[in-house]
Amino acid sequence: MLSELDIRIDRRAAQPLYLQVADAIRGAIRAGRVGAGTKLPATRSLARDLGLHRNTVVEAYRQLEQQGWLSAGVGAGTFVAPQAGEPEPTSGTQAKPEAARREDEPSAAPFAWRDLLRDSRLLTDDPSRWLSTRSVPLPKHPILLSGAVPDRRLFPLEEFRASVRAVLDDADASLLEYAPPEGEEPLRSWVVRWMRRWGAQQVSAERVFILSGSQQGLDLLARLFLAPEDRVVTEAPTYTGAFMALRHAGAQILTVPMTAAGLDLDALEALVARQPIKFLYTMPCFQNPTGITQSAAVRARLLDIASRQRIAIVEDHYDSDLFYGEVPPRPLIADDRGGQVIYLGTFSKMLFPGLRIGWIVVPPDLADVVCQFRRATDLASATLPQSAMEHFCRAGHLERHLQRVRRIHARRLRAMLAALERHFPADARWTRPDGGMTLWVELPEPIDTLELFHEAARRGVVFSPGAAFYPNGGGRRAMRLTFNRESEGRIRRGIEILGELIAERLCARRMDRGAAEASTPLL
Amino acid sequence: MLSELDIRIDRRAAQPLYLQVADAIRGAIRAGRVGAGTKLPATRSLARDLGLHRNTVVEAYRQLEQQGWLSAGVGAGTFVAPQAGEPEPTSGTQAKPEAARREDEPSAAPFAWRDLLRDSRLLTDDPSRWLSTRSVPLPKHPILLSGAVPDRRLFPLEEFRASVRAVLDDADASLLEYAPPEGEEPLRSWVVRWMRRWGAQQVSAERVFILSGSQQGLDLLARLFLAPEDRVVTEAPTYTGAFMALRHAGAQILTVPMTAAGLDLDALEALVARQPIKFLYTMPCFQNPTGITQSAAVRARLLDIASRQRIAIVEDHYDSDLFYGEVPPRPLIADDRGGQVIYLGTFSKMLFPGLRIGWIVVPPDLADVVCQFRRATDLASATLPQSAMEHFCRAGHLERHLQRVRRIHARRLRAMLAALERHFPADARWTRPDGGMTLWVELPEPIDTLELFHEAARRGVVFSPGAAFYPNGGGRRAMRLTFNRESEGRIRRGIEILGELIAERLCARRMDRGAAEASTPLL
Numbered sequence A, B: 001m002l003s004e005l006d007i008r009i010d011r012r013a014a015q016p017l018y019l020q021v022a023d024a025i026r027g028a029i030r031a032g033r034v035g036a037g038t039k040l041p042a043t044r045s046l047a048r049d050l051g052l053h054r055n056t057v058v059e060a061y062r063q064l065e066q067q068g069w070l071s072a073g074v075g076a077g078t079f080v081a082p083q084a085g086e087p088e089p090t091s092g093t094q095a096k097p098e099a100a101r102r103e104d105e106p107s108a109a110p111f112a113w114r115d116l117l118r119d120s121r122l123l124t125d126d127p128s129r130w131l132s133t134r135s136v137p138l139p140k141h142p143i144l145l146s147g148a149v150p151d152r153r154l155f156p157l158e159e160f161r162a163s164v165r166a167v168l169d170d171a172d173a174s175l176l177e178y179a180p181p182e183g184e185e186p187l188r189s190w191v192v193r194w195m196r197r198w199g200a201q202q203v204s205a206e207r208v209f210i211l212s213g214s215q216q217g218l219d220l221l222a223r224l225f226l227a228p229e230d231r232v233v234t235e236a237p238t239y240t241g242a243f244m245a246l247r248h249a250g251a252q253i254l255t256v257p258m259t260a261a262g263l264d265l266d267a268l269e270a271l272v273a274r275q276p277i278k279f280l281y282t283m284p285c286f287q288n289p290t291g292i293t294q295s296a297a298v299r300a301r302l303l304d305i306a307s308r309q310r311i312a313i314v315e316d317h318y319d320s321d322l323f324y325g326e327v328p329p330r331p332l333i334a335d336d337r338g339g340q341v342i343y344l345g346t347f348s349k350m351l352f353p354g355l356r357i358g359w360i361v362v363p364p365d366l367a368d369v370v371c372q373f374r375r376a377t378d379l380a381s382a383t384l385p386q387s388a389m390e391h392f393c394r395a396g397h398l399e400r401h402l403q404r405v406r407r408i409h410a411r412r413l414r415a416m417l418a419a420l421e422r423h424f425p426a427d428a429r430w431t432r433p434d435g436g437m438t439l440w441v442e443l444p445e446p447i448d449t450l451e452l453f454h455e456a457a458r459r460g461v462v463f464s465p466g467a468a469f470y471p472n473g474g475g476r477r478a479m480r481l482t483f484n485r486e487s488e489g490r491i492r493r494g495i496e497i498l499g500e501l502i503a504e505r506l507c508a509r510r511m512d513r514g515a516a517e518a519s520t521p522l523l
Helices: A017-030 A043-050 A054-066 A098-104 A127-131 A157-170 A185-196 A214-225 A240-248 A265-274 A296-309 A364-377 A383-394 A397-423 A449-458 A488-522 B017-030 B043-050 B054-066 B098-104 B127-131 B157-170 B185-196 B214-225 B240-248 B265-274 B296-309 B364-377 B383-394 B397-423 B449-458 B488-522
Strands: A070-073 A077-080 A208-211 A231-236 A252-259 A280-282 A313-316 A341-346 A358-361 A438-442 A478-482 B070-073 B077-080 B208-211 B231-236 B252-259 B280-282 B313-316 B341-346 B358-361 B438-442 B478-482
Touching: A017 A054, A043 A054, A054 A070, A127 A240, A157 A383, A157 A397, A157 B157, A185 A208, A185 A341, A185 A358, A185 A383, A208 A214, A208 A364, A214 A240, A214 A313, A214 A341, A214 A358, A214 A364, A214 B364, A231 A240, A231 A265, A240 A252, A240 B364, A252 A265, A265 A296, A364 B214, A364 B240, A383 A397, A383 B383, A397 A438, A397 A488, A449 A478, A449 A488, B017 B054, B043 B054, B054 B070, B127 B240, B157 B383, B157 B397, B185 B208, B185 B358, B185 B383, B208 B214, B208 B364, B214 B240, B214 B313, B214 B341, B214 B358, B214 B364, B231 B240, B231 B265, B240 B252, B252 B265, B265 B296, B383 B397, B397 B438, B397 B488, B449 B478, B449 B488
Parallel strands: A231 A252, A231 A280, A280 A313, A313 A341, B231 B252, B231 B280, B280 B313, B313 B341
Antiparallel strands: A070 A077, A208 A358, A341 A358, A438 A478, B070 B077, B208 B358, B341 B358, B438 B478
């Protein structure tokens, strides 16, 4: 029987194993090697002979039954079906009415698309699930201390409407044609002027490419530079979307811890001394999630190490203009003498994330590669949002909006820090950012913030569990708190609720431990 | 000397070889194994000892010179520079003024970003360059018989303005917030109703995902399903952007030829019998570039083969509603009983490509994977274009626009066919599409359309050379002609000029051949 079936399994083939088995059996029936009515081997014995899991053979038989090639009697085994051996339609003729025959039978097995996926990690490995409240029953109007998202109530909507109307009034049909892959020229020039305010004098429009958000820049860089198993370095904790993009490229992510003054440079030096890396991904200003800004000393030493060790740097300046001190911190690219920094910027934190506009600054000799990437991925960013954004910024609305937002954010940040002082346990630690949207809390030992997350959500407060920000595990005692999305009153109330929850848990655990210790001698 | 330098080359490392050499030498200087003033081996001998190309060592030395580690006298060899051996700054201190020292020297070598690219194919392998007229000096107002692009003079701009204004008037700030990765719900529901007109009854909104153009769908599918060396089948010729996306994923592209009735199914059957494939990419209606529509027989047999052989199909219905007959051809998905068809649609050919809106219909069990893909690549499509497009379509403007465009396109197509009849050589062959924007011409033997392309561009006529549409080579005698972008008069004029050029070339070649034949006996 086995020799008639002639089943050859190729474990490296893209085709799932059960389909290989099914195809081989179908081939044997078609070729007439096994005739109608022939009894097939039991699934268990065929699986053993082929070195396969029994379920694989069961699935192959099931599919062939549903397609009418095999028929199964209860307990009696599986047989080649009566008409299964009839000749194939000769090529060039009309299709024979096999589809019609199938319709009379029970519905066909659903096509196994998921078996065709190139990497099962695509299905399971998504730390952003820890940031989702979909699985949690949230009360109405929860207090949102999660997300790195602007407060939509502060959006200058009327000014934006005016800009879109002005663009529409001026536009001819070319507004709706394919845009250039590098982005609309006026917006690129505006970005250059904007970046010069930070001292980035060597950035010119030829190096600026408009993207559909800076996330697309991360994806672009991952795909241009990272072959599977290539090594790349991020801070830990870091932005979840960044390491998701790096991981989609199959890269191996190495991490350096954050210190109070920025990433740990000794750890970075030790890391790059041991192995080549493709690049370092860093957020020098108001790092997401910690809110930490690199000190001047760290910044200078980082650039020096990069220059000496020839390390490529990807700088994510996502929160660029949300600073609450006197002057904005300088981005790394402003002092990048060796051309080693690729820069990512975005409007999504300062303004309207729904418009999906970010940008990347690359060295001139990568310009053609970036254009080719856009042509192969999505051709270009949408025209109308680019033109509207350029008009909005050129009219001075962005500057005015930022002045207002900085004042409001700073107040909310102060409210959160004061509430933390009041309601969080004495042995908790948190950062004190001077920009951005988020701060970082580390809680004392027995607290697990993934557990706390669900409980807090039920009580109407949403934060981001620390585990979502670690590419290689960790952060179970940490949480990211967003301070810009709620009023000061609701921030205070949110922190109070979290503080109560944490105190309850600490108390319960300490009592447990006390009980356990007390009971130990009795055992 | 060699043992002091201790250079270890790892050819599989991501780091370029010259950087490995440079790093090793720098390490030896730092460690004090080679002191200031030491003469290094000649590049030729070091390259031989290490089994490297000499240029690699030259480049390593050059970089170390520019960084101040080495110094070279003319003809005298290369030496370790005087201060090169001074100790490194100890970690944790301020950066030492090494950057300052470098500034006094000749400018640093530009950082070798291109050496970090994961795949050199990203730099060279771009057939879309054959579609670019950037390198050609075009006269003013060229006749455009190239591109698969709507004629912007037909855009219903006033109606679009009205839709955007209506959306803005109605909107609150949520219009500018992050959109859901699956797309705006009203637009997804509109797509479902639109597709039902073609008989695609089983498509529901949960299966529809809005994309930034259907090119993003191709990229999505390539990245979800294709590991390097996976096999995938396309028609030949086919859409350039499709095989570019497939190739970026590292896939091996197999092709089946086009026949007058659609793709060659015998060739497809033979192909899938020999090897597993991940999916077939096909354009059943008005195929780009040929304009061919699958006959009912081919369509039925293709679905039958796919069902029997369990072949996954990606259907690109990019020109869906640009048909010039009585009824539109049915898409494959309308008869997809086994759930084997993933469908790509777009607004970019019917309406405004600059808005970057397309969509994909996937089986329900891939929905989470598609959302995760969007989160890792660019989060979502822009909100405002989606809302404006939905308003525009719901108001009936799309239907009215299509009625007008179909009439005009059909006239332009007839003008082109008549002009081809009149001006092209008798032994040329071309397709007679009943939809879409393009037709396909095959010219007699000695014509090379890549050469013709440049000459025609100089004479003010732009077409697309056939070679741009073959993933694995071919098409040098073919051209794609676009019939929808110019007036009938300019189409006639364009074809006349092309006809003259072809006749000149045929004549010149035949005379050469005549001369060669005449001269042969004399040799």
